Amino acid sequence: MEKQIHIEPVTRVEGHGKITVFLDDAGDVRDAQFHVTELRGFEKFCEGRTVWEMPGLTARICGICPVSHILASAKAGDAILSVRVPESGILLRRLMNLGQMVQSHALSFFYLSAPDLLLGWDADPATRNVVGLVTANPDLARKGIRLRAYGQQIIDRLGGKRIHPAWAVPGGVNQALSKEDHAWILAGLPEAMETIRETLDLFKSAFVSEEARGVLSDFDSMYMGLVAPDGSWEHYDGLLRIVDREGNNVVAGHDPSRYFDIIHEASQPWSYLKFPFYAPMGFGTEGMYRVGPLGRVNVCERFGTPKADEELEAFRALTTGRSGKVFDYHYTRLLEILASLERIEKLLADERILSPRVRAEAGINELEGVGIHEAPRGTLIHHYKVDQNGIIEKANFIVSTGHNNLGMNRAVQEIAKMYIQKGNITEGILNRIEGGIRAYDPCLSCSVHAVGQMPLDVRIVDAEGETVKTLTRG
């Protein structure tokens, strides 16, 4: 008799989702699906609003990633205004995106995932959270909290507030960086750098073995992210690159404004989250690619900063070709915090960042615009079509969690097959399945433009489609 296992709700991710595991007659895993069960429809109700409103409006999609949507939206607006953003405006946007990278990655690692890593996959769910982490390692918790606060403060000082800052606008940004804030950000760098250095050393002391890194599955896929023209790590601009598992370029450098040449989206009846795929290879396993920290690290040739490049060399030495391990999302997240801090230092050393000329003004000069940059969780695309007055006629958002939808489903399938045999299910196994999702750091609020936290349901269904077991958490 076939059975289904449902994990619902998934905890410590943003939004609502559930997992269904289908068992065959022998109680082994036949298939597994990660469902996103919410719908908000931001794309639809943005229609009729002006392009100038879009950064502030789309920021409300999420309380974790507002900066990412503001920047992608402002860039789409730049294209519609057909303006060249002043250099200082670009530097400031880059600075804010790096602050976002630091705070979001710190949240993911220290608050959401470190409890799994430091307390163990089989720890009691009642203690396997940030409170348990604090109890087990208060010094690490304090440093992680301070690191996230540092990233948030960068956003706060640039945008006036840390959540939903109405700061980046089509044509640039609406406020220059003060010398006082410049000095504050600079002064905070040494401590932040020390924290990530210590964390990376701690992480590497425990989690570089094949066994530790393989716990959340290892499978082939392509990887996508922006790269600079010289092939180095990029987060704000550049070209779209796709590589295969061996690290060979599938797409060396595609114009991001024509993303639709290579990325198409599919739907499935069991999830509100769309499934983007690499169009030339078709929907499914062949066309699956992954984005985010692992994607960016796998597509770039180098970080372009000394400390991060040294760490990248050590990371690459662990793998032939490119890593397919889901667990390595954690590792590469830490590498990206280090790289972001080094980039912040470089930006602050550029005196143009203090220029008061931060915005170009213009009217509607194009009726279509695409804005792409790298959000912490992966490539974020805003695509608008407007009328002569700049009123949105059509909006399309492809967010990182969508890009990773096929990858997350594959991870759930692989982990379920690794740990569920003959219908035997324990809490530790559920933790690992959930951990596989959490490693991607999905933001379901963004991906379906839904609100709230994401609890997890696990449901087991037999061959006749009857639920025989449900585990609910959240």
Place this chain on the structure above:
Amino acid sequence: MDLVIGIGNRLRGDDGIGPSIVEGLPAQTGVTCRVVHQLTPELVMQLVEVDRVLFVDAAISGEAPRIEAVCPRPHSGLGHAMTPAALMDLARTICHKTPKAWLLTVPGIDFEFGERFSPVATAHLPEATHLLHAWLAGSVPVTT
């Protein structure tokens, strides 16, 4: 040094009453005001730099605004939303220091979408504001 933190969402009816009260407070020396949607661990870093903290939040129960002392208490909640007591406990655990803390609650009845307060919450505003000023003056009758 005092810290006053208004907690709530201005777009969810009476839930916005804490932020509204705190934002209406005139600037004064020795008092820092913050408005947040929810309490997050990073606030610990501000907590440990002050002598006293007052959390101002809407409540779904109660007859009238009230102030009560907050003692550190562990909480096994999710990653990034905490209670005042849990935040205090976090401060005690990782920084070995806590300010004296109080919670001012204001009863509300309507937490649906909207920026207006219900008549019930509106009626409580003067008393809540009075309690806040009394707390700042150090003369508040505290219910424990």
